[in-house]
Amino acid sequence: MSAQPISQASYADASRAFAPMQLSDVVAVASIEKSIYTAPWTEGNFVDSLMAGYCAWTLRAAAERPSPLLGYFVLMAAVDEAHLLNLSVASNAQGLGHGLYLLRKAATLAIEHKASSVILEVRPSNLRALAIYRRYGFREHGLRRRYYPASDRDHQSREDAIVMRLAV
Numbered sequence: 001m002s003a004q005p006i007s008q009a010s011y012a013d014a015s016r017a018f019a020p021m022q023l024s025d026v027v028a029v030a031s032i033e034k035s036i037y038t039a040p041w042t043e044g045n046f047v048d049s050l051m052a053g054y055c056a057w058t059l060r061a062a063a064e065r066p067s068p069l070l071g072y073f074v075l076m077a078a079v080d081e082a083h084l085l086n087l088s089v090a091s092n093a094q095g096l097g098h099g100l101y102l103l104r105k106a107a108t109l110a111i112e113h114k115a116s117s118v119i120l121e122v123r124p125s126n127l128r129a130l131a132i133y134r135r136y137g138f139r140e141h142g143l144r145r146r147y148y149p150a151s152d153r154d155h156q157s158r159e160d161a162i163v164m165r166l167a168v
C-alpha cells in the first residue's frame, strides 16, 4: 500500500477509540512504555507533557470493559512544525494496524494545528517503526548523532537517531 494523502485519511473505526490522555492514564501508559523500550519515558515525562499542553492521546479497545490500552502518542504541535515525541503500541497489540492508526490521528492533529510538517526521531535499528513511517510517507531528513541514551540493561553505547519528516 502506498502512503495515503493525509487530508483524505479516514480513521473512523468502531472497534477502537481515541481519547485525550488524562493524568489517570499515566500509570498504565508508563507500564506499557517500560515493557517495550530499553530507555522508556517515565511517568514524570508523561505528566510533564500533559502539563505542557502537548497533544497526548490514548487508543483503547472500544468493545471491551474495562477497555484495554492499545497504544498512545505525544505530539508537540506548533504552527510551523509538529514534533511526534512518542508513538507506541502495547506489545500484545502490535502488528494489528494500531501503529498506523495512531500515526493517522497524530498527522490529522498536526494539520488541525496548522503545521506544515511533522518530524520525528527513530532508531536506525527499529525496522518496524521505520517501515510504518516510510509507508505513511515520512522521508529521512537528517541524523542526530548519539541521540538515544544507552540502555542500562545491556550497557550499549548511545545510538544515533534518524530524523524523519512528513509534509502535511
Ligand SMILES: CC(C)(COP(=O)(O)OP(=O)(O)OC[C@H]1O[C@@H](n2cnc3c(N)ncnc32)[C@H](O)[C@@H]1OP(=O)(O)O)[C@@H](O)C(=O)NCCC(=O)NCCS
Pocket (backbone or CB within 6 Å): 036, 087, 088, 089, 090, 093, 094, 095, 096, 097, 098, 099, 100, 101, 121, 122, 123, 126, 127, 128, 129, 131, 132, 135
Ligand atoms: C513501531 C510500532 C508503533 C508499530 O505499531 P504496530 O501497531 O505494531 O504497527 P502496525 O500493525 O500498524 O504495522 C504497520 C506496518 O509495520 C510494518 N511491520 C510490522 N511488523 C514489522 C516487522 N516485524 N518488521 C518490519 N516491519 C514491520 C509493516 O509494514 C506493517 O504493515 P503490514 O503488516 O500491514 O504490511 C509498534 O510496533 C511499537 O510500539 N513498537 C515499540 C515502540 C516503538 O518502537 N515506537 C516507535 C518509536 S520511534
